[in-house]
Amino acid sequence: MTTAESASLRPAHVTRTTYNATSFGAGALFGIGLGISGMTNPQKVLxxxxxxxxxxxxxxxxMMAALAVHITLSRVIRRRGMPLFDRTFHFPTRKEIDAPLVVGAAxxxxGWGLAGFCPGPALVSLASAKAPAIVFVASMTVGMMLQHATRRAPGNSASPSQPAS
Amino acid sequence: MHERKVHAYDSEVTFSALAIAAPLVGGALIGLAASVVLFAHGKVAGISGIFGGLFQREAAAEAGALGAPADQAYRIAFVAGLLAAGLALGALQPGAFAGLNPPPVSLPLVAVAGVLVGFGTRLGGGCTSGHGICGIARFSGRSIVATLTFMATGAVTVFVVRHLLTGAP
Incomplete structure (x- = not known):
């Protein structure tokens, strides 16, 4: 078990439970922050x-408060050299500003301007079991799967990617 | 700003101070949560990436836009945390979901918006969290461009819907 888990880059002393419980806690903290901030109110977003x-x-x-906190803390965190549960940080490596980035963001x-939902607040709102949140998350999932299905790997021969269906 | 000090007990000023305090406190918690993920897991707390990766094969997710290793349990736990936060908010602060009753727009339009958000965030490699918070905090050029782009098209969309189509002031 311990050697098999090395594939996930977790150091041996970190249990699966600790790793995932921390993820749960971070998600809950993120969600509470979204709720308090007003981001879960689409009318406010619009x-x-x-x-x-x-x-x-x-x-x-x-955004200002989130950036102030995260810029400050991430500077301290990165100075440590490695995260608590892993041997290395996982930052995006791409630098180029290409069409998929701009078209995707556009x-x-x-979609954000139509309904006032972005992914995080939509998932938090799903817990309210209200129709707009359910419809939004369901259709957002469809949109994501659609993108995965149409995804090509340009110049990436390393990944023999098949349609994610 | 100086007005608030002079009229510290003016009700109107107190209201606006509260209206700013909630976004500041909420935003600080969001920044803290993103920092927990970076500190503990060494990952970028991008919600479209964390959630979208659930619907990808592991190998494909590994080459995903956020460059995070595939770990479905980690994704499920984070999303479960978001849902748990939603349950807690619903119980303690029902006003958090007040904007859903009535729905902001008709449900078919909500569905169209959802598809656009899902497709767009996966194509563009991030959303308000991954690009808007984590990416900008790293001063990533890609994330700055993405954030300016979705803010701009969001504002244009609201302008078209609210002011061109419905003619509201």
């Missing part, structure tokens, strides 16, 4: 994006 109308700038403070923004 008000924030309504820059030419009755603009509600309060959600800008969410489509996401249109």
């Amino acid at each position: 008000g924030f994006l309504d820059v030419t109308g009755a603009w509600d700038p309060s959600l800008a403070f969410v 489509l996401f923004g249109v």
Whole structure:
């Protein structure tokens, strides 16, 4: 068991339970933050994006506070050299600003502006069992699977990717 | 800012201070949660990546946009945490979901929005958390461009829907 788990990069002393319980705790903290901040209220989000109308700038403070905390803490964390449960950090390595990045972000923004939901707040709202949250998360999942199914690996011969169905 | 100090007990000013305090406190918790993931797991707390990876084969997820190793249990635990937060908010602060009653837009439009958000975040490799918080905190050029782009198209969409199509002021 302990040697088989080395494939997941977890150091041997970190149990699966500790690793996943911490993930659960981080998700819960993230979700509480989203709820307190107002991000789970689509009307408020639409008000924030309504820059030419009755603009509600309060959600800008969410991003400012989150960035202030995360920039400060991540600087300290990265100085450690490695995370607590792993041997290395997993940062995105791509640098190029390409069409998929811009087109994807643009489509996401249109969807965000239509309903006032982005993925995190939508998942938190799913717990309310209200129809808009259920419909949004279900269709978001469909959109993700659609993207996976149409995904090509340009110049990436290393991954013999098959349609994720 | 200086006005708040002068009229510290003015009800209008107190209201606006509260209206700013909640986003600040909530935002700080979000930043803290992203820092926990970085500190403990060494990963980027991008929710579209964490959730979307659930619907990918492990090998494909490994080459995913966020470069995180595939670990389905880690993803499930994080999403379960988000849902648990939703249950807690529903019990303690029902106002958190007040904006869903009535729905912001018709349900068919919500469905269209969901598909766009799902497809777009996976194509663009992140959403408000992965690009908007974690990426910008690393001063990643890709994330800055992505965030400016989705903020812009979001604002344009609201302008078109609210002011061009419905003619609201």
